[in-house]
Amino acid sequence: MKRSQQILAIAGLALAIWSMCYGFYYAVWVEHQTLDGIGGALAAGFQHAALRETAASHASLADYARAKYVYTREVDAHSHWIGLAMVLLVLAALWSRVSFGERARGLLAAALIAGAYAFPLGVLLQNHLPGRVGVAGQGLAIGGSVLLICALLLVALGFAREPAR
Amino acid sequence: MSGSAPTAEAPVVTALFPRFGARRLLVLGGLALFLGGTILGDVFAVFILHPNADRIGQALVAATAAVRQHRTDDAVQDFTAIGGFLENRGTKVDAHAHMIGFGYLAMLLAILFPWIRLSDAASRRLAMLLITGGVLLPVGVFAIHYVGLDYSPLESIGWASIIADGAGLLVVIACAGFLAGFWRQWRAAEPPAEDELLRDRSWAGRVLMAGGTLLLLAGFLHGAWYAAIDLYSQEQQDHDLLATMADSASLDPGPGLIPERAGAALNAYGALQADHAVKIAAHSHIIEFGLIALMAGFFQPFVFLRESWKRRWAVILLLGSVILPVAVLLETRFGLVAGGVADAGGVFVIAALAGMLAGVLRYTGRLDALAGSFAAGDEG
Numbered sequence: 001m002k003r004s005q006q007i008l009a010i011a012g013l014a015l016a017i018w019s020m021c022y023g024f025y026y027a028v029w030v031e032h033q034t035l036d037g038i039g040g041a042l043a044a045g046f047q048h049a050a051l052r053e054t055a056a057s058h059a060s061l062a063d064y065a066r067a068k069y070v071y072t073r074e075v076d077a078h079s080h081w082i083g084l085a086m087v088l089l090v091l092a093a094l095w096s097r098v099s100f101g102e103r104a105r106g107l108l109a110a111a112l113i114a115g116a117y118a119f120p121l122g123v124l125l126q127n128h129l130p131g132r133v134g135v136a137g138q139g140l141a142i143g144g145s146v147l148l149i150c151a152l153l154l155v156a157l158g159f160a161r162e163p164a165r
Numbered sequence: 166m167s168g169s170a171p172t173a174e175a176p177v178v179t180a181l182f183p184r185f186g187a188r189r190l191l192v193l194g195g196l197a198l199f200l201g202g203t204i205l206g207d208v209f210a211v212f213i214l215h216p217n218a219d220r221i222g223q224a225l226v227a228a229t230a231a232v233r234q235h236r237t238d239d240a241v242q243d244f245t246a247i248g249g250f251l252e253n254r255g256t257k258v259d260a261h262a263h264m265i266g267f268g269y270l271a272m273l274l275a276i277l278f279p280w281i282r283l284s285d286a287a288s289r290r291l292a293m294l295l296i297t298g299g300v301l302l303p304v305g306v307f308a309i310h311y312v313g314l315d316y317s318p319l320e321s322i323g324w325a326s327i328i329a330d331g332a333g334l335l336v337v338i339a340c341a342g343f344l345a346g347f348w349r350q351w352r353a354a355e356p357p358a359e360d361e362l363l364r365d366r367s368w369a370g371r372v373l374m375a376g377g378t379l380l381l382l383a384g385f386l387h388g389a390w391y392a393a394i395d396l397y398s399q400e401q402q403d404h405d406l407l408a409t410m411a412d413s414a415s416l417d418p419g420p421g422l423i424p425e426r427a428g429a430a431l432n433a434y435g436a437l438q439a440d441h442a443v444k445i446a447a448h449s450h451i452i453e454f455g456l457i458a459l460m461a462g463f464f465q466p467f468v469f470l471r472e473s474w475k476r477r478w479a480v481i482l483l484l485g486s487v488i489l490p491v492a493v494l495l496e497t498r499f500g501l502v503a504g505g506v507a508d509a510g511g512v513f514v515i516a517a518l519a520g521m522l523a524g525v526l527r528y529t530g531r532l533d534a535l536a537g538s539f540a541a542g543d544e545g
Contacts (some may be wrong), residue, residue, distance in 0.1 A: 006280070006347075006351050009277055009280060009347060010344070010347050010348070010351070013340060013343065013344045013347060014344060016270065016340055017337060017340045017341055017344060020333060020336060020337045020340065021337060023333065024330060024333045024334060024337065027326070027329070027330055027333070028322070028330050032321045032322060032326075033321065035248075035252075036321070039244060039245075039247075039248040039251075042244055042407070043240070043241050043244035043245070045407065045408075045411055046228050046229075046231075046232050046240045046241075046243075046244065046410075046411050047237045047240055047241055048411075049232045049240075049411035049412065049414060049415040050231060050232040050234075050235050050236060050237040050240050050415065051235070051237060052235075052415055052416070054412065054415065054416065057408075057411050057412070057415070058408065061404060061407055061408050061411065062404070064404070064407070065400070065403070065404035068400070068403070069400060072400070079262070079449075082266060083452060086266075086269050086270070086273060086456055087381065087456070089273040089277065090273060090276075090456060090459050090460060092277065093273070093276045093277055093463065094374065094459070097374075141392075145385070145388075145389055145392070146389075148385060149382070149385050149386065149389060152378075152381065152382055152385060153382065155378070156378050156379070156382060159374070159375065159378060
């Protein structure tokens with residue numbers, strides 16, 4: 001078993017554990033309260049509208065949109081981390097069939113690991129970095145996903161290549 | 166008959182795939198979890214998804230009418246009902262996704278098993294823990310909608326959630342144990358045993374692996390496209406349409422329970438939700454099927470079926486994996502026809518996996534019989 005393969009397997013399983021711990025924490029301490037907040041803000045928006053309180057209705061609907069934005073990214077980060085952990089693990093098992101030299105495979109493994117950790121982190125940071133700095137989170141998410149797609153394309157190329165004799 | 170029929174090598178192969186061993190538990194448990202999750206998803210899509218969406222739409226119309234008639238309490242009640250419908254949908258989607266996710270994890274650990282350095286007893290216990298958690302978590306999540314907060318010691322979390330969270334913890338502990346096994350193997354000087362699963366180059370295995378990689382890539386590209394083009398605009402539209410409904414029902418002059426502008430916003434909101442749902446479903450399913458195709462590719466040496474049947478199931482699995490997400494994407498344009506085709510795609514995947522699972526069960530049965538006859542021969 002090559003070093004790059006082992007790193008990929010360990011990074012994949014560590015990411016799966018991290019993602020499950022995050023999911024466990026989120027389910028116990030955050031999700032129910034967040035869902036109550038989303039539902040409450042939406043109901044309040046229509047309640048104020050029924051009372052002809054337009055400004056209050058708009059404010060509640062803005063709260064709803066903000067809470068839903070945050071919730072979407074929290075759930076997306078969890079599901080993408082676990083999904084990408086599976087991809088790292090399955091690629092670790094297939095790694096010997098990627099027909100590149102060990103140095104290139106090491107770089108490819110590093111790119112896959114960096115993308116798998118960074119992309120969901122960038123998604124999550126969009127919730128926590130304020131204003132213009134929030135763009136950094138978006139940049140990290142875009143950079144991570146581009147890295148992943150390029151690395152996966154190279155892996156596919158590695159599968160297609162004739163193995164070195 | 167193919168499937169690496171065990172003969173003279175039986176004792177060696179049995180040692181790698183022993184009866185009641187961790188690896189066999191992980192393979193069979195993982196495939197069963199994936200199959201169970203897929204069947205749950207198909208049943209959910211056919212019998213619950215669309216009626217539930219209709220009920221949400223009706224409640225939203227009722228809430229808009231309540232705003233028009235100044236009935237604040239009714240508006241709140243309608244949104245409470247919508248919350249219930251969304252919880253019904255969300256918990257079923259979560260149960261489906263988690264069951265499949267744990268199935269993947271079990272199968273992946275089975276594939277990587279030669280690189281995990283643990284005693285037989287420890288790895289068997291960890292495998293049992295993983296499968297138990299993998300079954301209990303989705304069952305708990307599924308029950309959340311029905312159990313609610315009855316008899317719960319906590320304010321906002323019911324018994325079903327507590328069971329699901331506890332099961333999640335079991336899976337985390339099992340994964341941490343397997344990670345420690347990886348670590349021990351890494352630190353050990355001796356290489357892991359040669360493994361049949363990682364060596365196989367059969368036609369069905371290669372086709373499944375190539376197809377799985379292409380499906381993964383397609384899912385990644387579709388996800389990137391969705392995030393770049395649709396995600397932010399859909400979030401903005403979601404807010405704007407709800408605000409239009411509330412404003413129009415509250416302020417627009419004229420008779421009628423639902424003013425024209427609110428009616429148009431209601432229709433557009435329904436279309437938006439449908440568009441959002443099909444794009445997310447297509448993205449997640451194409452990646453899920455890509456992963457399962459890759460893993461099924463590994464398990465081909467354990468599928469004890471005629472070569473022609475192994476090829477047939479591989480092609481059917483890939484066919485269903487393409488048909489389902491593509492038809493789901495077309496649902497907003499072609500309605501129930503596309504929905505029916507998508508369900509048929511799901512049935513293709515289920516049938517192919519059931520066929521492969523049957524092949525693995527036949528393999529294990531034959532392996533045990535041969536191991537038994539070898540043992541009897543030794544005694545003789």
